[in-house]
Amino acid sequence: MKQKLSVTLAGLAVGLVAVCLGVFGNPANMALCVACFIRDTAGSLGLHRAETVQYMRPEIIGIVFGAFFTGLAKKEFASKGGSSPYTRFLLGVCVMVGALVFLGCPLRMVLRIAGGDMNAVVGLLGFALGILTGIFFLNKGFSLKRSYDQPAVEGFGLPAANALLLILLVASPALLFFSANGPGSMHAPLLMSLAGGLIVGAAAQRSRLCFIGGVRDAVMFKDFHMLMPFAVVFATVLIGNLATAKFAFGFEGQPLAHTEWVWNVLGLYLVGFGSVLLGGCPLRQLVLASCGNSDAAVTVLGFFAGSAICHNFGLASSGAGTSAGGRVAFVVCMAFAFATATANTRILHKAREVLT
Amino acid sequence: MTHMELLATFYTHYGAMRFHKRCAKEGMLSKMAPVPRVLSASCGVCVRFEAACAPNAEEHEDMERCYTVAASGAYAPVEG
Secondary structure, X not given: OHHHHHHHHHHHHHHHHHHHHHHOOOOOOOOOOHHHHHHHHHHHOOOOOOOOOOOOOHHHHHHHHHHHHHHHHOOOOOOEEOOOXXXXXXXXXXXXXXXXXXXXXXHHHHHHHHOOEHHHHHHHHHHHHHHHHHHHHHHOOEOOOOOEEOOHHHHHHHHHHHHHHHHHHHHOHHHOOOOOOOHHHOOOOHHHHHHHHHHHHHHHHHHOOOHHHHHHHHHHHOOOHHHHHHHHHHHXXXXXXXXXXXXXXXXXXXXXXXXXXXXXXXXXXXXXXXXXXXXXXXXXXHHHHHOXXXXXXXXXXXXXXXXXXXXXXXXXXXOOEOOHHHHHHHHHXXXXXXXXXXXXEHHHHHHHHHHO | OOOEEEEEEEOOHHXXXXXXXXXXXXXXXXXEEEOOOOOOOOXXXXXXXXXXXXXXXXXXXXXXXXXXXXXXXOEEEOOO
């Protein structure tokens, strides 16, 4: 009961933060998106030069600090890692490619649906199928092997880097890139974004909020309580959008979205599949990394690298649709995800041993 | 023989699945479930099972820790 209340309140907190940030300047249907905001932050650091998506998003800094300080206060911060870090890095790249084909992480998918964007409803189908594919491999014995206790410096690495980003943003913004137009130029006031991120980070840490875990628990254990945040975020943002006249139902003309339904399905399929292999959605990876999990920190670095690759090589989709390069990158990433899943699945190992 | 309710946490999903299958093979009542929030901030999988005594975690692949489950639902770590 307490856990149900915790995830419900976390969903409410995330929904309210999203509504507030949307009202005060964040892009429409993109008030909170881990993938897009990591992409913007990567652009701000000059890791890619797509001029319309460069902004050091305080929400990301806030989420990391929110989860970090909550983890410390509750004595749940623990330096752990060593579970196939290189594979996790590459899967992080793949998940980001999928997210930038669709244009959003699972959290933004919910925000888009709550904004009336039916392209995201189509994407939800792919997301669910991707999770089911991941669960298939889990049931066949997929594992990236266990993690181990590590020196404290490993766990503090990502929060420390996060502190440097905040110092850069506040003390020497001239070193950073900022979009003059496009979604990167649209943002809520810095302190509000930071506070919003802190709330989301703390709530996600306490509730273990995860858009993958909810579906996994429902399918594998018939435990539906982690699906509650989906519904609460959706309902909160839907009410917020209706109240502020931002709800627009349909496929065409949706903000920062395209109508290529096949690629909306496939993009989120890769996000769902890759995230199950990684053990959590992009938001969950960020929270775990903030609480000392260096495997998740490596995955977050994979998100940064993936976003830089996508924008440096023109792979990311736009409102006009997917790019040829993006479609090729998707195929490569999908092949990698399936190869990784197969190579790390015990039952298939045994089958190969029998055949050889 | 009196059986007690136990809960084992694992480092990997695979470890939990393997232990769950072993319980079934040995005729023990067992169920896989998400790890209770009070036991962990991670979102892993645990196995709830009934046995006469707690297993030694080191003897099972990827088993992290074992807990006894009281009738009130409280968990107590099994030492050793």
